[in-house]
Amino acid sequence: MNKSLIGVIALAVFLTACAGKKVKEEPAAAVEEKSPAAQVQAPAPATGMDESASTASAGASDASGNPLTDPNNILSKRSIYFDYDKDEVKAEFRPLVEAHAKYLQQNSNARLMIQGNADERGSREYNLSLGQRRAAAVKNAMNVYGASDNQIETVSYGEEKQRCAEATEACYAENRRADIVYSGE
Amino acid sequence: MSRYLFIIFFWLLAMVPPAAQAELTIEIVGGASQQIPIAIVPFSRPGQTDALTPVIAADLQRSGLFRTLETRGVASQPHDLAEVKYPDWTALQAQALVIGKIEPLAGGKLKVSFRLLDVLKQTPLAGLEYEITPAQMRGTAHKIADVIYEKLTGERGVFATRISYVTKSKGNRFVLQVADSDGVNPQTVLSSKEPIISPTWSPDGTKLAYVSFEKKKPIIYVQSLTSGQRSVLANYKGNNSAPAWSPDGNRLAIVLTYGANSQIYLINADGTGLKQLSRSRGIDTEPVWSPDGKWIYFTSDRGGSPQVYKMSTLGGEAQRVTFEGSYNVSPYLSPDGKLLTYVRRESGKFRITQQDLTNGQVQILSDTAQDESPSYAPNGRQILYATNMGGKGVLSVVSSDGRTKQRLSEAGGDVREPSWGPWVN
Numbered sequence: 001m002n003k004s005l006i007g008v009i010a011l012a013v014f015l016t017a018c019a020g021k022k023v024k025e026e027p028a029a030a031v032e033e034k035s036p037a038a039q040v041q042a043p044a045p046a047t048g049m050d051e052s053a054s055t056a057s058a059g060a061s062d063a064s065g066n067p068l069t070d071p072n073n074i075l076s077k078r079s080i081y082f083d084y085d086k087d088e089v090k091a092e093f094r095p096l097v098e099a100h101a102k103y104l105q106q107n108s109n110a111r112l113m114i115q116g117n118a119d120e121r122g123s124r125e126y127n128l129s130l131g132q133r134r135a136a137a138v139k140n141a142m143n144v145y146g147a148s149d150n151q152i153e154t155v156s157y158g159e160e161k162q163r164c165a166e167a168t169e170a171c172y173a174e175n176r177r178a179d180i181v182y183s184g185e
Numbered sequence: 186m187s188r189y190l191f192i193i194f195f196w197l198l199a200m201v202p203p204a205a206q207a208e209l210t211i212e213i214v215g216g217a218s219q220q221i222p223i224a225i226v227p228f229s230r231p232g233q234t235d236a237l238t239p240v241i242a243a244d245l246q247r248s249g250l251f252r253t254l255e256t257r258g259v260a261s262q263p264h265d266l267a268e269v270k271y272p273d274w275t276a277l278q279a280q281a282l283v284i285g286k287i288e289p290l291a292g293g294k295l296k297v298s299f300r301l302l303d304v305l306k307q308t309p310l311a312g313l314e315y316e317i318t319p320a321q322m323r324g325t326a327h328k329i330a331d332v333i334y335e336k337l338t339g340e341r342g343v344f345a346t347r348i349s350y351v352t353k354s355k356g357n358r359f360v361l362q363v364a365d366s367d368g369v370n371p372q373t374v375l376s377s378k379e380p381i382i383s384p385t386w387s388p389d390g391t392k393l394a395y396v397s398f399e400k401k402k403p404i405i406y407v408q409s410l411t412s413g414q415r416s417v418l419a420n421y422k423g424n425n426s427a428p429a430w431s432p433d434g435n436r437l438a439i440v441l442t443y444g445a446n447s448q449i450y451l452i453n454a455d456g457t458g459l460k461q462l463s464r465s466r467g468i469d470t471e472p473v474w475s476p477d478g479k480w481i482y483f484t485s486d487r488g489g490s491p492q493v494y495k496m497s498t499l500g501g502e503a504q505r506v507t508f509e510g511s512y513n514v515s516p517y518l519s520p521d522g523k524l525l526t527y528v529r530r531e532s533g534k535f536r537i538t539q540q541d542l543t544n545g546q547v548q549i550l551s552d553t554a555q556d557e558s559p560s561y562a563p564n565g566r567q568i569l570y571a572t573n574m575g576g577k578g579v580l581s582v583v584s585s586d587g588r589t590k591q592r593l594s595e596a597g598g599d600v601r602e603p604s605w606g607p608w609v610n
Contacts, residue, residue, distance in 0.1 A: 085490075085491075085512075121530075121555070122512065122528070122530065123484065123491075123514040123515045123557060123558075124382050124383070124558070124601075125382070125383060125426055125427045125440070125514075125515070126468065126470055126471065126514050128382075128403060128424055128426055128427075128447075129424070129426075129440070129446070129447035129470045130468065132424050132442045132445070133445070133447075136442075136446075139444075154423065155423075156403070156424050156442070157398070158403075160380035160382065161380075167573075
């Protein structure tokens with residue numbers, strides 16, 4: 001509980017930070033941890049907390065009864081963002097990935113699709129491959145958190161489904177993304 | 186110049202059949218240092234405007250190897266050999282002269298005849314006749330331009346070839362089209378609400394292989410350009426993409442992921458006999474065949490950054506081909522196998538680059554910043570690619586010596602994913 005709460009706070013802070021224009025492209029860390037298991041906890045930030053998010057926890061449901069669509073639930077958060085030409089699932093997204101993995105574990109009939117995307121720069125085919133690798137990285141992380149293979153499908157849209165169309169760093173960052181979509185949504 | 190093209194453009198618009206899409210317009214920049222001055226006399230045709238010579242002139246100009254001369258002020262306007270007064274053309278400083286005529290035949294057909302003359306030697310270089318329907322006018326003009334080009338440069342022309350590309354309209358409709366090499370006369374091959382990428386020509390020019398997302402995932406299709414019939418070539422788990430025909434047309438190299446890293450596979454053109462070719466822990470994609478069918482060149486990030494590698498079509502170890510820069514993708518070989526073009530990222534700009542495989546020399550050919558998908562013309566003299574101008578996807582052509590650049594742009598939406606088709610006869 002405590003662990004997931006910290007994760008929710010970390011995510012809320014990140015999303016709040018993302019709500020503006022920014023999302024700067026940062027150089028990848030000199031040493032990036034490949035094993036998702038090694039970094040389960042995101043660092044808990046001290047400021048910018050969204051108070052509604054802090055009351056939610058993975059698996060809890062809202063009045064309508066669906067935790068996947070309850071905006072206060074981390075399960076309603078569906079996007080994982082990546083650095084340029086990278087496919088590592090960064091620490092701040094581990095709680096989100098873990099929450100979905102746990103949901104799959106607890107709901108054996110649930111199925112989801114992870115859709116990998118890339119920004120528009122460079123080769124379409126290479127970006128298609130990169131999007132696939134991003135989707136696979138999220139799937140692998142979910143597997144580590146206990147989700148079973150047959151509940152997860154991956155697909156890549158490469159640079160073909162741009163959420164943001166401008167040629168700016170902020171847009172590129174928004175498009176370097178994997179989205180989680182549950183079956184039936 | 187631009188007014189001239191403008192006029193051609195609108196004349197052509199009037200000519201296209203109703204099913205055709207918007208035309209691509211052309212802008213030309215630069216040219217070879219030694220251009221052949223050529224005079225083309227409008228072909229006579231009673232009661233009608235000359236439809237052929239503007240197309241011939243535009244073709245020759247686009248190659249960058251010719252300078253077409255204004256002939257309207259010249260006193261003699263010959264259509265037959267007997268009417269040619271060489272001093273008129275010497276005075277115009279023409280090296281070559283093209284004359285011809287269009288005559289009506291029974292059944293609505295036309296007879297087109299032309300002659301290419303050497304002004305300095307005062308001798309005919311070529312002369313041909315064509316019996317055509319009015320709809321074959323532009324195609325005939327391209328064929329005549331090819332004859333002129335070959336006689337005067339010693340190389341086979343590519344004006345009568347076709348190109349394929351994908352347009353994306355503002356309403357997010359993706360249309361795979363095939364057009365003449367000058368972007369005119371587009372025909373729709375496939376229209377879809379989902380993206381279409383990587384169209385590529387079979388070596389005989391009768392089919393296109395492409396990747397369509399219409400089933401919400403990338404699947405490879407092969408479609409006949411004559412019958413319009415199509416079939417699924419590869420629909421395996423994960424991505425199916427980057428098709429490339431073998432030179433004999435019997436097989437394709439494709440890229441499959443099975444859920445993880447892209448790897449290169451070979452498959453028969455009928456979809457049978459799938460086998461894995463590359464085995465790496467990185468992304469292997471964008472395969473192309475060497476003209477002798479012995480090598481696959483491809484993009485791989487196995488060494489950390491995406492670079493061009495090659496490996497035998499029989500399998501085995503891959504060898505790295507590009508060494509400079511941290512991003513070299515989308516390889517394509519010249520028809521003689523001696524030149525390799527690809528996209529290089531340098532200082533945040535993505536540019537068409539050419540590497541001489543015999544001596545390793547590398548040259549950046551384009552001056553644009555977001556270049557993609559280069560492919561050589563069948564004679565290797567030009568490279569067709571996609572780029573971005575003012576936020577819009579456009580097609581560009583650069584000569585392989587880097588001297589002549591042209592832009593083909595459609596009035597409406599984005600144009601991307603070009604591929605230059607083969608010679609068909």
